Amino acid sequence: MPRHRLSKGREMSSKDEKNLGQVVDKIAGMDEPQRGLMQRVHDVIMDAAPGLKPRIWYGMPAYARSAGSPALLTLRNDERLNLSVTEKAPLRPAGGPDGTLMPAAWYFETIDADTEKRVAEIVRSVLD
Known part of the structure; x- marks a missing residue:
């Protein structure tokens, strides 16, 4: 399969590049301010x-490990914006006051540096 180089030096197959284009187009079709927020979260994930x-x-x-594997994370634009970890990702009990509950979804209305940092932590946690 031919390889294509995208900006930021990432190598992607033509299938991966097509899929990325669909995600970018989906986000671009959203109304502001959701579009800007979703684009920023997409960038943080990548x-x-x-x-x-x-x-x-x-x-x-x-977002998945490969084009043929189940998604590990989703971004949703409903009444509120949502970052979710799917059941295909490794989930761990939260501990503390949340006991055996497993956090799997986070709503957001704005993106600041602390939120970006937390999103990056969540994203990295699905790769463990």
Whole structure:
């Protein structure tokens, strides 16, 4: 399969590049301010885990280990913006006051440096 170089020096197959284009187009079709927020979260995900492959999963931007594997993370644009970890990712009990509950979704309305840092931590945690 031919390889294509995207910006930021990433190598991607033509299938991965097509899938990335679909995710970028999906985000570009959103209204502001959601579009800007989703684009920023997409960038944080790609920077935190350059090996994840973006693609559309059930109509949402999603990220998986490969084009043929299940999505580990999704971005959802409903009444609120949402970053979710799918059941295909390793989930661990939260501990502390949350006991055996396993955090799997986070809503956001804005993106600041602390939120970007936490999103990057969540993204890296699905790769463990």
